[in-house]
Amino acid sequence: MPGGSDSQVGPLWSRAFDAAPDGRWRMRAVWLVGMTLLAALAMLLGGGRPVLLGLLGLLALAWVLHDPLIAVGPLVMFQIIWVFGAYAPGGVAALSPSKLSLALAGLGWIVWAWRERVAPTYAPHQWGFGLFFATVLAGPFVSPAFDDAVVGIGKFGLMFLTYLLVANLAVNRRGVTTVAAAITVTACVAALLALFERLLPGVELDFEGAISLGAHTDDESLTGLAIKRVSGGLGDANWFSYTMATTLPLCLYWFRAYTSGWVRSAAVCAAMLQFGGIVLSYTRTPLVGLAGALLFLVWQKRIALLPVVLGAVVALVSAPAWLPAGFLDRFFSQEYIKEGSTPVRAEIFEMAVDLIRDRPILGYGFDQFGPQFIERSTSDMGWEWARRDRTGEEPAKRLRAHNLYLDVWVQGGIVALAGLVIGFGWLLRELWIVSRAARDREADLALCLFAGLLSFYLCGMGGHSQELKIFWVTAGLVAGLRRWVLSGYREPEHSARTA
8 A cells, every 4th residue: 555654764865755775766866967967078078069959958868768757847847937938949839848848758758658568547537627628629610719729729738738747657656756846846936936026126037039037017906006916937927826826735745744854944945935926926816725725734634723823813913014015905905996906807707707698508719708808898998908909019818707617618618617627626536535545645745735726726716727737737646646546556666767
């Protein structure tokens, strides 16, 4: 039976990644150092000519074919942090880090699965996601906007491929732990980028004029106060905050799974960093999501109630000293409630309900909420969005329903929504079963992932987060964890190269 705690045995690295007793983890380290030094030497002898980057790529490919889990870190990082993954050298999208990491991980998994005769990962929630993806594939045939429907297939196709790769690479303790670590590290990198945006608001990273990193100044929400909202490299402050709220419960897993003072200190720092990112995003919904996650973890006795209450009291009392300017006004002032995003969202929700009433079964297609809103609206908001779309300032397609469930229903109809909601529910059910079947570390991980997904679902009430890569990576991790705990997957004993 998988599970059990081995946090008191062996060196930290061996404990963390469950290395085999024959020292294979040391061979992997030697392999990594050796290839890096060889690539560096080749670059040096070649005078630093860029053509030698091809050698580094070949060495990376050889390493991934040897151990496909090596590709998990870059895959998670480049899929989640848009400012890194979307950079296309020379304008060639196929060379972007997100595409290359996806291809590299996919090739590594295919070779490994063929070599070790490992069947693909199955989980019941895939039926729901399959139904949802089927409606996306049918988009060009049922949507009034053919070209946009094709774009939707491409976007969700990449998300689904990422999910499948994670689900099929995280099939044992080492794989599950590697993916969980990659998620936490990626979240911390995004939070650090957010701090960069906040502390150096006048500095922007710009790649070929298409991809930039910088805080977004909101000077319309509150009169006389310009708020700088960070995006952490995800392109949008709301998406960034939802990502932080989804990944933060994993910090509790690291704190509980390992007794090392270094690991626990790192977990606390990561939690503080991610919570700080949420605060600097000036977004309300993630706080609702975290509250739900916190209540769940208290109920499951993973967090004691008394420290939570004391911490909440201390945070509230000291809030004026550490909260950024305009935070409380944006959340609680009468001015913002009357003139900020609240009345705007009310109008958007009303329009979404009207659109659903007109096409409840098939929906209007990918990215069609904004164009339909402009066509039907008679308010000042509709006129303003029409002006922005006409002048090219902001395309109408960027206006969405600001609610995951309404947005999916407007775009794909009731069938798409049903598929996604079924997948959502089955993910939680599978994690609940795993938490009861496993012991110690895996049970903690299952409950922390449950809390993270619960937070994500609550965040979905305030934004169209179904397109966030963090969800699809987390769902893949759930599938892999379920396989590891319930199916009893074991590494083939004859191979020293499996994931």
